Amino acid sequence: MQLSYWELKNWFTNVDYTIVGSGIVGLHAALRLREKFPEKKILILERGMLPHGASTKNAGFACFGSLSEIIDDLKSHTEEEVIQLIQKRWNGLQLLRKRLGDTTIDFKPFGGYELFLRDDESSYAECSNKLSFVNEILKPLFKAEVFAKEVDRFGFRGIHEYLIFNPFEAQIDTGNMMQALLKQAIAKDILILNQQTVTSFLDNQNTVEVALGDFSFTTKKLLFATNGFANELTKGAVKPARAQVLITEPIPNLDIKGTFHLDKGYYYFRNIGDRILLGGGRNLDFETETTTEFGQTEIIQKRLEDLLKEVILPNHDVKIDHRWSGIMGIGNSKKPIVTQLSENVYCGVRLGGMGVAIGSLIGTELADLV
Incomplete structure (x- = not known):
């Protein structure tokens, strides 16, 4: 040079x-x-x-962990560590909002939802049973109940009747x-x-x-x-983790607003205006997705498309507009x-x-x- x-x-x-x-x-x-x-x-x-x-x-989720993800973290971290981690995430979100302003980042407090596939009975039962306990340990931080059951009003298919709603989640424009x-x-x-x-x-x-x-x-x-x-x-101590993402073309009369989690946070989707962004699936093939190389794989893209057409938008003719990937940093x-x-x-x-x-x-x- x-x-x-x-x-x-x-x-x-x-x-x-x-x-x-x-x-x-x-x-x-x-x-x-x-x-x-x-x-x-x-x-x-x-x-x-x-x-x-x-x-x-990234998908532009202003979130700090779904209920199933928090319960999963409690199995490998102490209660104090999990609470400290959630507090850091929450404080970080407030710092970001304060620095840039909600209008600039297009902050939309639509809330977040977790849905459970019908055949995932064990995870659904575990979350139902531990919902009150998690609310109790988070109450000193949020001064309110964080998670609550709500009947699915979005027309998803193949899932349990109740979603877990979190009013403290939002979406931003990345x-x-x-x-x-x-x-x-x-x-x-x-x-x-x-x-x-x-x-x-x-x-x-x-x-x-x-x-x-x-x-x-x-x-x-x-x-x-x-x-x-x-x-x-x-x-x-840090391993790369590739996340594959897709976004649909505009969908007429789309009635889905919010941030959504599935399967301990391994899948996630949201609306961006009248489009759906959907990502995740690295749990299908951890070894391949532990990479710093960008790209897509057939196994994950097929699963994302299946979820989109069978669960999220079962009554729509959905077309994919664009696909990409990002590299996260994870560890033990x-x-x-x-x-x-x-x-x-x-x-x-x-x-x-x-x-x-x-x-x-x-x-x-x-x-x-x-």
Whole structure:
């Protein structure tokens, strides 16, 4: 990379903070650093044309976990850990709304619903039995009952009569959210360079040498906000998880509004205006979906289409308009990793598929750690 004197001077000289990743976490970290250090030089390096992982590819759910997902988490985490996790997600959502404003992100508080396929009797029974208990442990946080049974009024087919309703869920416009964050960063004199891949870095105690292919520069502090791409960085504590998504063409007289969960959160759908966005299915093939490669597979796409035509919209002639995928960061624990890796290197990763909810808070925590 042959850079001019001007390029070296303005972008790569006297860099105070370099952030790898321009997604929700990276941008919030940068904005928080700018609040604390108005005069410092802050540089963001992004490997993609746009934020590369899931920040511009997610479904736009302002949620903190369905009832079945929370019950499932209670089997592998302590009650205190689950409550703390939900509190972080809830606080993160409020932080995001406060920073950007509900109008900007097209925040729509339609509530969230969980539905259960008729043959999934065990999960339905478990959620029915534990609904009161989960409400009780969440009441100190929400000051109200979070989950309640409601009769299905959407005309879904092949499901139990009752849905689990959560009035605290909402939907947002993911594109608007990320565009607004990028605009704020630029307005705050935060430098963003796209299509830059960090190939290596070396902490020299006083500074960090960062290599971009055959070119390198130094920065005082290096922060990684790479989530699903942080496997090597975290020595395996973060695994990539691909999420496949599709969206329909407009559907006349669509009467579905809200965010919807199915099968412990492995499937999710929502309306976007008069379209349906549907995603998930990695539980059909965990091994293949543990990847940083974008793309679709036949087994998951077929299942998504079957759910769409047999369960969600059984009386409609539905056409698929577009398909895509995103890369999440998961691990053995749902707790995000915000840590110092060496003297001048830090990371904020493993958002567990809850980036919209928790990303703003993790970015802020990452900056505060530095």
